[in-house]
Amino acid sequence: DVKVTQSSRYLVKRTGEKVFLECVQDMDHENMFWYRQDPGLGLRLIYFSYDVKMKEKGDIPEGYSVSREKKERFSLILESASTNQTSMYLCASSTVGKSAETQYFGPGTRLLVL
Amino acid sequence: GNSVTQMEGPVTLSEEAFLTINCTYTATGYPSLFWYVQYPGEGLQLLLKATKADDKGSNKGFEATYRKETTSFHLEKGSVQVSDSAVYFCALRDSNYQLIWGAGTKLIIKP
Numbered sequence: 671d672v673k674v675t676q677s678s679r680y681l682v683k684r685t686g687e688k689v690f691l692e693c694v695q696d697m698d699h700e701n702m703f704w705y706r707q708d709p710g711l712g713l714r715l716i717y718f719s720y721d722v723k724m725k726e727k728g729d730i731p732e733g734y735s736v737s738r739e740k741k742e743r744f745s746l747i748l749e750s751a752s753t754n755q756t757s758m759y760l761c762a763s764s765t766v767g768k769s770a771e772t773q774y775f776g777p778g779t780r781l782l783v784l
Numbered sequence: 785g786n787s788v789t790q791m792e793g794p795v796t797l798s799e800e801a802f803l804t805i806n807c808t809y810t811a812t813g814y815p816s817l818f819w820y821v822q823y824p825g826e827g828l829q830l831l832l833k834a835t836k837a838d839d840k841g842s843n844k845g846f847e848a849t850y851r852k853e854t855t856s857f858h859l860e861k862g863s864v865q866v867s868d869s870a871v872y873f874c875a876l877r878d879s880n881y882q883l884i885w886g887a888g889t890k891l892i893i894k895p
Contacts, residue, residue: 713885
């Protein structure tokens with residue numbers, strides 16, 4: 671089975687802190703994604719990556735950056751956390767081509783910014 | 785642009801009741817359609833999918849039929865269980881293989 675793990679389940683940070691969220695997948699997937707999930711808004715794509723060192727902006731990239739130095743690891747960075755970034759963050763991965771339709775998700779990181 | 789609209793929750797049902805969660809979409813062409821489920825404390829997982837008109841996806845007693853004429857992909861189950869309590873997301877795949885998500889519908893099943 672595909673396994674996607676995220677470094678923390680719960681995180682509490684203060685406004686202005688730099689925050690790192692880590693995601694690791696063990697299925698050699700090319701594609702990796704970061705979403706945020708907010709009630710009533712569903713999942714919104716922050717960034718995605720098709721390959722090592724490649725990244726593409728999603729729908730809401732402002733205030734975030736990402737890093738993909740190794741194929742299995744995709745990091746989301748909040749350069750200066752703000753209270754409106756309090757949310758559930760979900761990482762996902764998929765293969766390429768038509769099989770990319772199915773994304774495999776980690777359990778999520780619930781971030782609270784005070 | 786492409787979009788997915790699903791019924792607002794929460795939806796509260798008694799065990800063994802019939803379930804329908806509505807999902808409609810707006811898209812160019814013929815996108816693949818999906819239902820994902822998020823159980824409490826877990827990540828999302830694919831429940832079922834359909835890739836062309838009139839296809840029926842099914843899994844764990846859930847079904848959804850791709851209706852091109854009504855641009856819908858409603859999720860149904862004949863007899864729900866307490867263990868079906870979760871958040872259900874409808875999604876479509878756009879031409880770039882990205883998933884476009886609905887807002888999610890929370891389902892609560894009472895014993």
